[in-house]
Amino acid sequence: MRQLTDESGVDDYPAWSPDGEQITFAAYRVDNWEIYLMDASGENQRQLTINQADDYAPAWLTQDRRLGFTSNRDGDDEIYTVGVDGTNLQQLTFDNALNSSAQWSPDGRRILYLSDDGIAIMNADGGAYQLTMEGSLDYSATWSPDGQQILFTRGFFADAEIYVMRADGTALQNLTDREGEDYQAAWSPDGSHIVFSSDRDGDRDLYSMNADGSNVRQITNTDGDDIAPDWRP
Template sequence: MKAFLLLLFALAVMVCTGGPLRGQEKAAAAADVALPVGKIAYVTSENFGRSGNIFLMAGNVRTMTLAHQTRDLEFVDGGRSILYSANDPEAKGIHLYDLTLHTNTRLLPRNDEADSPALSPDGKRIAFVQGGESGSQIMTAALDGTDLKQVTDGPGFNWTPRWSPDGRRLLFETTRNEPPGGGEAGGHRDLYVMDADGSHLTNLTEGSYGHNASWSPDGKFIAYMKYGDIFTMKSDGSEKKNISKAKTRDSEPAWSPDGQWIAFTRTPEGRNAMDIWIMKSDGTQQRPITFNTGTTTSYSPSWGKE
């Protein structure tokens, strides 16, 4: 009976989603867009920055999951689960959503303030952000919250940790080099890489700028945002290239599992609506996969396997 009731609830959620979310699904279906490979999970909400529901797109079909509301996510477990930081009043903290069982499992118990989680490739540790209005640090811990370690220090904000595909390094963004009074585009942010224990810290964007970084599946390249465009560079910080070259605001790049495509968030000039777009890893074949209107926004894409 419990399984039957869960199935009925899932169908109700997918069929009865009202307002702009349902309008988005109709527009996408009419455009007959389809993913070239794998599946993409993303968040849709009213106005950017607010928590929203997690949607899943595979081929040209999309559904709203039964995960709690969030602002960020990533595929883990070979694309079978989604790791995210829940922002529902009744469900704070880090959760793992199983795409087969449609269940949410709480990780890092007794830590409601953990944010921006990333799971190590071996599935044994979580990197996450801990902090407040004056600054934040990158932490790592076992899934049950034990063996807690702080791997960054110093002033400023340290955000969005991302494990390298081999699990040996962590990529993150920081404001530690921001000049007094801030910098251009809302503050100077750099991308750093370090060993998983916090040692061998290297600035990949010294004298430049970096935000919302993502490793390529083979670990050889990094995609990131700089002043509203998507750039790529080698994992040592060399050969930086602007690949999106758009007169818009592009952010949050996420590589496809085969490394041939990049999903990203685009805010059209003069509009509030944000959409998920995809492009080849060289910046060609750019096209949207969501079609929002008004103040509806889709963001935080993650690309997983079938």
């Protein structure tokens, strides 16, 4: 394990590029969150957004050299995209709801995101539909590598669990089902395993399990909190 950033402030929301050569992340280094990009080695860090609002939760568009992210620059949280060179900013959502945490499907045709009403999917034509309902406390949603399932966290703190469902919202399954905090899960590149953060040993460490929730094993054992894992492609 090695440290990639060492700046004052907070660096969070890391996400690998599809080719595994770069990492995008959000950083709170002065007075707000901004989107950054760096090489996988931690070198060549550069700031992509410059705005007085908060820009955070970046994600890669699978088939393009662009990033999606969440920003409150229009007064509430909406989803935007920007080129990896920081140009060609585009806004994708335009409503009064809080829309965040966009994740592009593996085929690049759909966008998975969080709204006030729960987990939703937006098609390329702009049409959107809900997968989970308002009040279900769902977040950290992510596509399976084949685009057939969606992994997400439901609940907070002592009642946070990791769930999986089909991409149409059916076949909901609780993978962790324990008292405590299991959250921020990510698929392995082949979809056979899931890595996640858990407080089951007293503090937050990283664990892995099979895609069906079996064979849980601890990966890290540090004094600090290990959170927001993302598997390198």
